[in-house]
Amino acid sequence: MPSPVDPVALTAALVRCPSVTPEEGGALVLLEGLLSGAGFDCTRVDRNGVPNLFARWGRRGANRSFGFNGHTDVVPVGDAAAWTHDPFGAEIEGGYLWGRGATDMKSGVAAFAAAAVDFVRETPPDGAVILTITGDEEGASVDGTQAILDWMAAEGEAMAVCLVGEPTSPERLGEMMKIGRRGSLTAHVTARGVQGHSAYPHRAKNPVAALCRLMDRLDTHVLDEGSEHFDASTLAITTVDTGNPATNVIPALCRGTVNIRFNDLHSGQSLSDWLAAEAAKVQAETGVEITLKVVVSGDSFLTPPGSFSDLIADAVEAETGIRPVPSTSGGTSDARFVKNHCPVVEFGLVGKTMHAVDERVEVAQIVALKAIYGRVLRDYFA
Template identity: 45%
Template sequence: MSDNSALELAKRLIACPSITPATGIVFDEMEAMLQPLGFEVSRFIAGDRPEDEGLGGAVENLFAIRRGPEGARHFAFAGHLDVVPPGEGWGSDPFVPKVKGDLLHGRGAVDMKGSIAAFVSTLHSLPSDLGTISLIITGDEEGPARFGTVALMDLMAERGITPDLCLVGEPTSVNQLGDMMKIGRRGSVNMWITVNGTQGHVAYPHLADNPITKLGTILSEIDALQLDEGTDWFQPSNIEFTDLSVGNPAHNVIPAKAEGRLSIRFNDQHSGDSLSGLVREIVERNGGELNPIISGEPFLTPPGELSGLIGEAITEVTGVEPELSTTGGTSDARFLSKIVPVVEFGLCNATMHKLDEAVAVDDLDQLAKIYALVVKRALS
């Protein structure tokens, strides 16, 4: 294969350790791939992630653009070069890309250096005057995502740049390449509940105020909520309790404080603020305090031009009819959807974030062909 194949480019990116938040060498490699193709490359550090989040440090971002003729359409590809920590127990070094049989192994092979490599590979076959093409690449997707795509969008706004269509290369396929694309995602809000009481001896409850009882009432009321029954494109919103903490080492002491945490993944019938208000009323009515953090709002790109282009290209290359879905967790598409129609499509997600993460070499080649068709037809 040529040095510009999706496989070879993926190897180059995987060989750059880029545990979130990513900076430095992996962006050097990305810039080296794009500049010879006529892209203007901008790199910047947006901020430092707080150390108390466990993954502190600087975040690097890259925006690259190759402008087409005046008035030409603008197609954007978005992705991230940061990866999750590899963990212990790999069969080989996670940052030394290795082809074993039909698979390329390495951290980021699927999520999502492989799809970035596939897209860059297509650029070698696309005419430079086809239209405007940009890449929106962050080093802060796997973490809090505070200094990544949002900062890139600010940069684009400052320069008056707005794409017409945007493809995010997240690994969306399930059992085979092309069987699923994402046209939306649910929103996410995490909530911390604190109930303060009065410490005392269990034999003298009238001299104390037990916060556990109040917290139990709060959680019971929240658990009884039925938020919705789903929509045509979204599954029902769900509430999951994720932590309970009292920290009381003594069996004969009523504690002074009890805490709980819950997470709500919600569809487009709600907003983070509306759900926070709903839960806050229950919490405060029962003597507690609520601290919600909204990770993202739901979005939907209704079936249309972009999903049609991607679906047609998938079927032409693979023979597969893709399912249009809104399942799964959040992605940076939740930010980009505010300024441009966005659809997510990429590799099979079976090994993402796992030991010995791997992608089929043939899938990389097919993905590059799909991306090439999508871009050509979007800009024609």
């Protein structure tokens, strides 16, 4: 019997792969070698230059099939000189493994890959274990997990349930799991007026004033007070810009952007309609043309508490002594795509340093996370 897979060494090897979106960086090649050697059928599901990996142990179409989902791409390091350690060095110091992607989420991928390999070697299940790993979660996410799921549908591949290994714990491993996520929408607003001299504003149509009026209405509007499983929806103005360096010229153009994180009381379509209606009111009041380009990254979703979430919570509690709180907080993840395929829950490490300079993960947490994922597999197939 081969030795158990060391999730810390695997995390380090993955961190050394410079897989800044959209570069594969060798991370999926490394994982494919590990999984193929353990009897997984592996397929690269690259689409439009985006690297993705599908791996299945067991027969296609098995009644019981447990899936994991994660990503190996990472955000840019920023100023490399500001890092205490080489961002791609995977150095271990002070009980931490340092490097870009150490938390988000190469440690999670390493933990579930190591747990899956050991599980099928030690106790081959009556069913299938499936890993879906993308190189495009931090980017546009159009040809990442969505491409894998499209390919699976065409090939007759399916997961009965899926655990996404994103960081979910605020302070201590085990505190929180995600049973849903808020939706996300970004609206790019353009106001087109008539340029003129600032001393004669009646001869111009000021797009800045019109856009500020609209932004104020959006910002002061209360979307909701929250719902049973979700906090209140939020709207944030992220930029207002004219690009106008002159103090005595009313510009012809002004642009702004708002981002909305919304709960299950709304949809991307209903919020798009509301934004369009508000823009139309301001346009009618000011005579300034206002156009919108709305991008919906995903609607809100919820996996209702039940047997699957209990399975995850029981395993976490057994390994850590902490029962995770089911939550829908935070940003978006690829769970928003997986939920169209099967029930999905997210559970992973403490995410305090993700995307930050000196991103790092506690080595002991990687070991504990593998143990949790291993218990989840054993309990699911028991």
